[in-house]
Amino acid sequence: xxxxxxxxxxxxxxxxxxxxxxxxxxxxxxxxxxxxxxxxxxxxxxxxxxxxxxxxxxxxxxxxxxxxxxxxxxxxxxxxxxxxxxxxxxxxxxxxxxxxxxxxxxxxxxxxxxxxxxxxxxxxxxxxxxxxxxxxxxxxxxxxxxxxxxxxxxxxxxxxxxxxxxxxxxxxxxxxxxxxxxxxxxxxxxxxxxxxxxxxxxxxxxxxxxxxxxxxxxxxxxxxxxxxxxxxxxxxxxxxxxxxxxxxxxxxxxxxxxxxxxxxxxxxxxxxxxxxxxxxxxxxxxxxxxxxxxxxxxxxxxxxxxxxxxxxxxxxxxxxxxxxxxxxxxxxxxxxxxxxxxxxxxxxxxxxxxxxxxxxxxxxxxxxxxxxxxxxxxxxxxxxxxxxxxxxxxxxxxxxxxxxxxxxxxxxxxxxxxxxxxxxxxxxxxxxxx
Numbered sequence: 001x002x003x004x005x006x007x008x009x010x011x012x013x014x015x016x017x018x019x020x021x022x023x024x025x026x027x028x029x030x031x032x033x034x035x036x037x038x039x040x041x042x043x044x045x046x047x048x049x050x051x052x053x054x055x056x057x058x059x060x061x062x063x064x065x066x067x068x069x070x071x072x073x074x075x076x077x078x079x080x081x082x083x084x085x086x087x088x089x090x091x092x093x094x095x096x097x098x099x100x101x102x103x104x105x106x107x108x109x110x111x112x113x114x115x116x117x118x119x120x121x122x123x124x125x126x127x128x129x130x131x132x133x134x135x136x137x138x139x140x141x142x143x144x145x146x147x148x149x150x151x152x153x154x155x156x157x158x159x160x161x162x163x164x165x166x167x168x169x170x171x172x173x174x175x176x177x178x179x180x181x182x183x184x185x186x187x188x189x190x191x192x193x194x195x196x197x198x199x200x201x202x203x204x205x206x207x208x209x210x211x212x213x214x215x216x217x218x219x220x221x222x223x224x225x226x227x228x229x230x231x232x233x234x235x236x237x238x239x240x241x242x243x244x245x246x247x248x249x250x251x252x253x254x255x256x257x258x259x260x261x262x263x264x265x266x267x268x269x270x271x272x273x274x275x276x277x278x279x280x281x282x283x284x285x286x287x288x289x290x291x292x293x294x295x296x297x298x299x300x301x302x303x304x305x306x307x308x309x310x311x312x313x314x315x316x317x318x319x320x321x322x323x324x325x326x327x328x329x330x331x332x333x334x335x336x337x338x339x340x341x342x343x344x345x346x347x348x349x350x351x352x353x354x355x356x357x358x359x360x361x362x363x364x365x366x367x368x369x370x371x372x373x374x375x376x377x378x379x380x381x382x383x384x385x386x387x388x389x390x391x392x393x394x395x396x397x398x399x400x401x402x403x404x405x406x407x408x409x410x411x412x413x414x415x416x417x418x419x420x421x422x423x424x425x426x427x428x429x430x431x432x433x434x
Contacts, residue, residue, distance in 0.1 A: 001050065001052075001073070001074050002070045002071075002072070002073050002074075003034070003048055003049055003050060003070070003071050003072050003073075003074065004068050004069060004070050004071060005037075005046065005065045005066065005067050005068060005069050005071055006046070006049065006067070007067055008037075008039055008044065008067060009341065009342075012039050012341070013066060013067045013129045013130075013131045013132065013156075013157075014039070014064060014065060014066045014067065014129075014156060014157070015037035015038055015039035015044070015064070015065055015210070016037065016038045016039075016062065016063070016064050016065075016209075016210045017035055017036075017037060017038075017059050017060065017061050017062060017063045017064075017065060018035070018036040018037065018038050018043055018061060019035060019036045019061060020034070020035045020057065020059060020060060020061060021033055021034060021035060021036075022034055022035075022054050022057060022072065023054065023057060024054050024055060024056055024057055025053070025054060026053070026054045027051075027052070027053050027054075028048050028051055028052065028053075028054060028074075029048070029051040030047075030048055030049065030050055030051045031047045031048060032047060032048045032051075033045045033046065033047055033048075034046050034047065034048050034071060034072065035059065035071065037065065038209070038210050038211065038337075039210070039341065042337075042339060042340055042341035042343075042344065043337045043338070044340065044341065046071070050074065051074075052074035052075060053074060053075040054072050054073070054074060054075070055072075055073045055074060055075040056072060056073045057071070057072045058070050058071060058072060058073075059071055059072075064150070064156075066129055066150060066154060066156060067129050068129065069150075069151070069154070126143040126144050126146065126148065126153075126155055127148060127153055127154045127155065128143055128148070128154065128155040128156075129156075132155055132156065132157065132160065135157070135160060136160065139160075139164075141160065141163065141164075143155060145163070146159055146160065146163045147159065147163075165191060168191075169191055209305060209306070211305050211306045212305075212306050215306050215307055218368075219365055221368065222365050222366055222367065222368045223365055225368065226366050226368060226404050226406070227404065227405040227406060228363070228365070228366060228402050228403075228404070228405070229402070229403055229405045229408075229410065229413070230363045230364075230375075230400050230401065230402045230403075231400070231401040231402075231403070231410075231413045231414065231417050232361050232398070232399070232400055232401075233398075233399045233401075233417050233421060234396045234397065234398055234399070235396065235397045235398075235399050235420075235421050235424050235425075236384070236394050236395070236396060236397075236421070236424065236425045237260060237379055237395045237396070237397045237424065238394045238395045238425075239424070239425060239426070239427055240260050240263045240264070240424060240427055241260065241379075241395050243263065243427065243429060243432050244258055244259065244260055244263065246432075247432045247433065247434070250434050251321060251324060251434070254321060254434070255325070256321055256324040256325045256328070257324060257328055258320070258324050258432075259324070259327075261299075261327055261351075261353065262320045262323040262324045262327060263320065263427060263432065264351070264376070264424070265297060265312070265315055265323055265327075265351070266315075266320060266323070266427075266431060267420065267423040267424050267427060268297065268349070268351070268374065268420065268423075269295050269297070269315050269316045270423050271416060271419050271420040271423050272295060272348075272349060273295075273316070274416075274419055275412065275415065275416045275419070276291050277289075277291075277371070277407060277408055277412060278349065278371065278372045278403070278408065278416055279291070279292050279295065279348045279349055280292060280348075280371060280407065281348075281369040281370065281371060282369070282371065282404070282406060282407055289407060292348050294313075294314060294348065295314065295315045295316045295348060295349075296311050296312065296313045296314070296315070296346050296347050296348050297311065297312045297315045297347065297348070297349055297350070297351060298310070298311050298312075298344075298347035298349070298350035298351070298367060298370075299311075299312060299327065299330065299331070299350075299351055299353075300350060300351065300352040300353070301330070301331050301334040301335065302357070303334055303335045303337070304335070305337060308334045308337075308339060308344065309344055309347065309350060309367060310330040310331075310333070310334050310339045310343050310344055311343060311344060311345070311346060311347045312326055312327065312330065313346070320431065320432055321434060330343075347367065347370060348370060349370055349372060349373070349374070350364075350366075350367045350370060350373040350374070351373070351374050351376065352364045352373060352374070352375045352376070353375075353376040354375070354376065354377055354378070355376050355377060355378045355379060355397065356378075357378070358378050359377050359378060360377040360378065360398040361375075361377055361398045361399075361400050362375050362377065362400055363375070363400060363402060364400060364402050365402065366402055366403070366404055371403060371404040371407050371408060372401060372402065372403040372404065372408065373401075373402050374399065374400070374401055375399065375400035375401075375402070376397060376398070376399060376400075377397065377398035377399075377400070378397075378398075379395050379396060379397035379398075380395070380396060381393045381394070381395055381396075382394060382396045384396070399417075399420075401413060401416070401417055
């Protein structure tokens with residue numbers, strides 16, 4: 001029998017193999033981990049759906065897998081040939097168009113100029129996952145005219161994208177030849193062009209990982225769809241730092257490392273309760289503002305592979321000791337790529353702390369569908385004039401609050417910042433004591 005890639009969860013239909021743990025001849029049991037699969041920002045373990053002796057492994061590290069694709073075969077079954085579902089793509093390329101020709105209908109939205117030699121002939125039974133079929137149905141695309149790039153002619157998201165780009169390129173040719181578009185009319189973005197940088201000197205090429213592609217796609221979407229405004233301030237962390245030093249040994253005795261971040265998290269949650277619009281989301285389908293009565297705070301973690309944002313859930317209900325322990329565990333698991341996809345979803349507000357690296361103010365990009373994000377820079381001792389006229393050194397930390405201007409106005413952001421700075425400067429000692 002064959003063991004295929006099972007469903008990966010909502011919105012996920014493929015991934016890249018990171019590690020394969022079995023080989024031909026191994027005896028496996030049901031539920032045993034077969035491989036690790038990188039999907040978007042998470043790495044998931046794929047278990048065996050049955051036990052037996054592995055007769056052949058069909059995947060290796062670096063392969064891209066789609067839901068339903070074969071991983072391995074087990075000996076002792078009636079056949080280790082591909083599953084019947086994979087049979088349609090095996091039909092010869094010449095025979096399929098011939099069988100489909102009498103009944104194939106032209107694409108509903110494609111003009112005659114679109115059909116050229118670059119487009120494949122329609123196939124009788126295109127192979128694609130349910131999510132790909134849904135996308136094609138919503139966009140009005142005839143999958144029979146899309147060339148699949150995966151094994152057996154299976155169609156994936158990149159094939160849909162390539163097909164749409166080709167439609168755009170061909171559709172624009174007659175317009176360019178006939179006449180220039182009227183002044184001020186919107187134009188389609190130019191197709192990507194590969195530049196030969198080696199003409200000017202030695203180069204090295206490195207493929208982008210799935211994680212980096214996901215980060216790039218989401219950052220571009222967030223920046224293009226959310227009108228960002230960033231409010232800057234300098235926070236006085238003198239008291240927080242003193243509390244950290246005072247109670248650090250007691251937390252260490254409990255197996256936790258007390259940093260400023262748990263204290264910052266508690267002050268943030270208290271401020272979010274005073275300003276609930278910073279803890280909401282915009283339902284773009286209904287234009288409703290969704291106010292959340294829970295506080296799940298995302299913590300951006302810098303890893304060698306890229307930025308990950310695990311979520312601390314119910315931060316308002318946890319003690320500082322619990323927060324300190326959870327933050328350290330989450331950060332370590334994120335750096336090891338052991339954070340599940342579900343652990344990076346459902347956040348209501350995000351913190352991006354660059355203080356350990358350096359730098360001052362910056363403009364963090366909002367993590368959609370959240371409406372705000374707090375950026376923290378590196379603190380430094382600076383002379384400050386106190387209300388009584390005395391000058392004394394204080395630990396000032398640069399803060400940057402980016403917010404969605406569709407829901408939040410400048411006055412609301414200023415009030416939030418004032419209350420947050422006060423919460424930091426007047427942090428109660430009773431909240432830290434064990």
